[in-house]
Amino acid sequence: MADWANLPADLIRCIHGCLEDLMDQINFRCVCVSWQHAVEGNPHHRMRPLPPWLILPTIGHDGGYTLLPSVDLVSYAERRRRKGIRLPWESTDGGLVLMGSAAGWVVAADQAAELHLLNPITGAHARLPPITTLPAIAAVLQTDGRVTGYLFRISPNLVHETSCKTTRHTLYEKITVCSSSSHSWTTMIVFYHGRLAFARAGDERWSLLQAQNESWACDVTFHRGRFYSLHNDGSVSAWNLTDGASPPARFNVQHPRLSNICGPDSCLVGSGDDLLRVSRWTCRLEGDERVTLRFGVFRLDESGWVAVQSLGERALFVGSNRGISLSTVAFPEFRTDCIYFAEFCVVAICHLKHGLEMPPGASVPNLKDGFIVPDCMYSWPPPIWFAPRAC
Numbered sequence: 001m002a003d004w005a006n007l008p009a010d011l012i013r014c015i016h017g018c019l020e021d022l023m024d025q026i027n028f029r030c031v032c033v034s035w036q037h038a039v040e041g042n043p044h045h046r047m048r049p050l051p052p053w054l055i056l057p058t059i060g061h062d063g064g065y066t067l068l069p070s071v072d073l074v075s076y077a078e079r080r081r082r083k084g085i086r087l088p089w090e091s092t093d094g095g096l097v098l099m100g101s102a103a104g105w106v107v108a109a110d111q112a113a114e115l116h117l118l119n120p121i122t123g124a125h126a127r128l129p130p131i132t133t134l135p136a137i138a139a140v141l142q143t144d145g146r147v148t149g150y151l152f153r154i155s156p157n158l159v160h161e162t163s164c165k166t167t168r169h170t171l172y173e174k175i176t177v178c179s180s181s182s183h184s185w186t187t188m189i190v191f192y193h194g195r196l197a198f199a200r201a202g203d204e205r206w207s208l209l210q211a212q213n214e215s216w217a218c219d220v221t222f223h224r225g226r227f228y229s230l231h232n233d234g235s236v237s238a239w240n241l242t243d244g245a246s247p248p249a250r251f252n253v254q255h256p257r258l259s260n261i262c263g264p265d266s267c268l269v270g271s272g273d274d275l276l277r278v279s280r281w282t283c284r285l286e287g288d289e290r291v292t293l294r295f296g297v298f299r300l301d302e303s304g305w306v307a308v309q310s311l312g313e314r315a316l317f318v319g320s321n322r323g324i325s326l327s328t329v330a331f332p333e334f335r336t337d338c339i340y341f342a343e344f345c346v347v348a349i350c351h352l353k354h355g356l357e358m359p360p361g362a363s364v365p366n367l368k369d370g371f372i373v374p375d376c377m378y379s380w381p382p383p384i385w386f387a388p389r390a391c
Helices: 009-018 022-029 033-039 164-170
Strands: 053-059 065-075 080-086 097-102 105-109 115-118 125-127 137-141 147-155 158-163 172-181 184-191 195-200 207-209 217-223 226-231 236-240 249-252 266-271 274-283 291-301 304-307 314-319 324-327 338-343 346-351 356-358 384-386
Touching: 009 022, 009 033, 097 172, 097 384, 105 172, 115 172, 115 184, 147 164, 158 164, 172 217, 184 217, 184 226, 195 217, 226 266, 266 314, 266 324, 274 314, 291 338, 291 346, 314 384, 338 384, 346 356
Parallel strands: 217 266, 314 338
Antiparallel strands: 053 065, 053 384, 065 080, 097 105, 105 115, 115 125, 137 147, 147 158, 172 184, 184 195, 195 207, 217 226, 226 236, 236 249, 266 274, 274 291, 291 304, 291 356, 314 324, 338 346
16 A cells, blocks of 8 residues: 655645645645645745635634634635635644734734734744734733733823733734745734834844824735835825845825825725725615615825726725735636625625625625625624635
8 A cells, every 4th residue: 555644745745736726735735744744835836826715713612713723715716615624734722813814824813812824825834923022012921921911001100901812802903914935024013003013034023113193004015015004094104124134114105185084994905006995884874774885995196095986807805804906807706896895794795886785684604695694703803815825
């Protein structure tokens, strides 16, 4: 009988590089430990572009939705949901909570609220710097060294204590990643009341960034070689963080007087050469139980934010992930001029012009119609869009 576990590593990587289906790539790594180690960061894998998948956390042992390390995957392209998919990493502390995704990475927080980058395709794993290196945050330790919570210094005379679970809910607001490989990446986060920080691979601590006019950051993204942050006064800043030889530089790319007020329901999406701002809101006609979900899209140019009437032959995917722009010509299974949205309590396909009527009490997944509320939608954390990448 053939000893499949002891196949030459080069042959294993060659076979892995020929796989084009997301599930095949994930399952291949889960066959045995030797196959998993052989394909970690496989440089020979030239995966064709794949459309985004929706990752739904599964129920953990404590009743919360955690990564253990299995998840449910929803494919809009294939019109189906696959349950209990085992991802190629093990949790060392009983559960990782999904926080977002970007550049082929899934971002997760462990039981101590520390952040990790994980790649479901290659199995790569990177630990981000300790959160105690962020300003005004200290760990609460037990005698055995175990972290049970954190102290937040709100003011010189006011300190607030939170549990690790509460910290996972409240500390991290948005995160994005720029990555050329599993060993070369830069990440930028929005944390605790709209503050900004970044870290590069190998950093032992977070570096704080100072926004102009003390405005709060709402979202961050990476686009055309720079990180961008969107602020609550409508301004956008571009940051050069990827060149480790030079200090980070900030560029104000919008004149303050031309800015529009932004709220927490606004995000940035890079689409081709354009940087877009996507804002959402709901409205209800008097006497009507139905709520209409609507989105506004604005393109940044020299005069400020300009309203976009149509996305053309593109679709956008927004939520806890970094915004994704996808060509509906290359992927005709997705709807043109639509926004695929995934957030707490709402997963929907919304036409930019017509919006989407959300029926009251909808709770049954429906991949044919525009409105989807999977059975895990009413618990934190929300599902995330994941764009597979063998980085």
